[in-house]
Amino acid sequence: ETGVTQSPTHLIKTRGQQVTLRCSSQSGHNTVSWYQQALGQGPQFIFQYYREEENGRGNFPPRFSGLQFPNYSSELNVNALELDDSALYLCASRSTGSRTDTQYFGPGTRLTVL
Amino acid sequence: AQKVTQAQTEISVVEKEDVTLDCVYETRDTTYYLFWYKQPPSGELVFLIRRNSFDEQNEISGRYSWNFQKSTSSFNFTITASQVVDSAVYFCALGRIKAAGNKLTFGGGTRVLVKP
Numbered sequence: 046e047t048g049v050t051q052s053p054t055h056l057i058k059t060r061g062q063q064v065t066l067r068c069s070s071q072s073g074h075n076t077v078s079w080y081q082q083a084l085g086q087g088p089q090f091i092f093q094y095y096r097e098e099e100n101g102r103g104n105f106p107p108r109f110s111g112l113q114f115p116n117y118s119s120e121l122n123v124n125a126l127e128l129d130d131s132a133l134y135l136c137a138s139r140s141t142g143s144r145t146d147t148q149y150f151g152p153g154t155r156l157t158v159l
Numbered sequence: 160a161q162k163v164t165q166a167q168t169e170i171s172v173v174e175k176e177d178v179t180l181d182c183v184y185e186t187r188d189t190t191y192y193l194f195w196y197k198q199p200p201s202g203e204l205v206f207l208i209r210r211n212s213f214d215e216q217n218e219i220s221g222r223y224s225w226n227f228q229k230s231t232s233s234f235n236f237t238i239t240a241s242q243v244v245d246s247a248v249y250f251c252a253l254g255r256i257k258a259a260g261n262k263l264t265f266g267g268g269t270r271v272l273v274k275p
Binding site for chain 2 (some may be wrong): 080093137150
């Protein structure tokens with residue numbers, strides 16, 4: 046186990062709704078990244094948070110937003126859900142500045158948009 | 160732009176056979192990280208190995224070994240004496256070496272099926 050937890054495990058929403066996914070990072074890790082993994086594909090980088098600020102973003106529209114809290118936990122918010130947002134959402138944490146610099150992933154949240 | 164290609168979509172072997180997974184990458188960075196992750200049916204990405212671009216020494220860790228060749232931009236991964244529990248999707252990933260913002264770029268994955 047990596048120590049990275051995510052909630053909820055599964056979620057079903059309808060098109061146009063908003064959703065919030067949560068991630069608790071591994072103890073000692075100060076950086077959180079979010080990835081979207083569509084069925085049968087590799088994960089795609091959404092964004093990364095370090096010191097409560099977004100410091101890297103992939104090719105995702107502004108309706109994908111996030112937060113990082115002082116305890117390094119994080120939220121991913123998606124507004125105006127579309128059918129193509131159906132995917133596994135993975136959170137990863139790491140310790141910026143450490144020698145290992147490896148991202149450890151949580152179990153993911155599977156989002157279904159109907 | 161960074162890109163990772165895993166040409167093999169699916170590999171099927173019988174238990175105890177060796178399995179080699181191919182990975183080819185593209186990057187303009189002179190230093191970078193390469194990773195292999197395993198994704199079992201449960202969905203969680205499990206970290207397996209990491210290699211720094213400035214260290215081309217190939218190693219063996221238990222039943223896992225890897226062959227990193229910077230000249231051909233390849234980072235192949237071998238499972239020796241495969242077991243049924245090795246059945247999963249394996250992802251090769253490329254990471255940037257920066258203090259922050261080092262996203263991972265993943266390949267499309269290779270599904271490995273180990274039959275008893």
